[in-house]
Amino acid sequence: MNAESPKPPKPDPLAIDEAVIPQLDALDLIPGRPLVVSDADEVLIQFVAGLELYLETQGLWLDLQSFALTGNIKSRETGEPVLPAAMPALLDGFFAVQTHSLLVVPGAAEALARLSERAQIVVLTNVPFEAREARAASLAAQGIDYPVVANKGLKGGAVRRMAERVKAPVVFLDDIPHNISSVAKAHAPTHLIHFIADPRLAKLLGQAPDSHFHTTEWSAAEDFISERLKVDGF
Ligand SMILES: [Mg+2]
Structure with missing residues (x-):
């Protein structure tokens, strides 16, 4: 320790906020069935x-x-x-x-509906806990009707906790590179998609270093996920 340069501790990629654990454990996850974990803002919703x-x-x-x-x-x-x-x-x-006027990312609802025939889907979004139900309801109203977990902080720990229950291929989509890196550290086999709906933002940011695929389009994300699941035997 050096009192002169108090560095803030690095966030632990495996940490899960206390309020997130009960939400994860309440999910009806099916062992052996692939899992797609999607962020909401800038992935399902045009933030x-x-x-x-x-x-x-x-x-x-x-x-x-x-x-x-x-x-x-x-x-x-x-x-x-x-x-x-x-x-x-x-x-x-x-x-x-x-919350009341979501612009859903084009093709997201349709792609997830098709993927849900082969995989279970969970939305993992950093919204305040009290906003979880409203967000789930407004997504469902636009055809994205899957369990929503209100996360806080990095997402690696939450993804790993779900992955350990399903013991099947896991796919994770997010626009924020440090969320992708935390999942890479927490659960290495996860297929990582750096998804940014806004093309200007995607160009500005480039591909997240730990991601396996970078896209602004749900049709491309769906193809990548389908291919990964096929290679994994699903
Ligand atoms: Mg986001």
């Missing part, structure tokens, strides 16, 4: 496109210069960025509206 619509109503716009919201949301009138201190309230406002 950036929805945010831009909301920002318009606030006289703001998103200047996609980097993979960050803070500093890139600017006033239409002055061009000044929204200050970091004002971001939480702005995003709370967006999430409150977004």
Whole structure:
């Protein structure tokens, strides 16, 4: 320990938040059946496109210069960025509206419906725990009717806990590279898809280093998953 340079501890890729464990253990997972674990924002839901619509109503716009919201949301009138201190309230406002007006990623519902004939599907999304039911209901209303787990922090631990129960091939989709890396560390056999619905964001970020496939399209993700399952004997 060095008191002069207190480094924050690195997040543990295997950690699972206490509130997530009971949700995982309540899932009706079938042993021996492949499992597809999908993030929601920017994978099933057009997060950036929805945010831009909301920002318009606030006289703001998103200047996609980097993979960050803070500093890139600017006033239409002055061009000044929204200050970091004002971001939480702005995003709370967006999430409150977004729950009721989701823009689903084209082809997601149809691809998952086809995949659900061969695999079990779980949505693993970092939303506040109290928002879980509303999010599940709005996804279901748009044809994405699968169990939703409200996660907190990295996702590796949660994916591993599910994988240990199914003992079958696991596929994981997320737009955030450190979530993909945490799953790579927690459960190495998982097939990792770096999915970003917004092509501008996908270009900006490039392929996540630990991922096996990078796409903005559900048709391509479905083909990749089908092929992996076939190779794994399913
Ligand atoms: Mg996401």
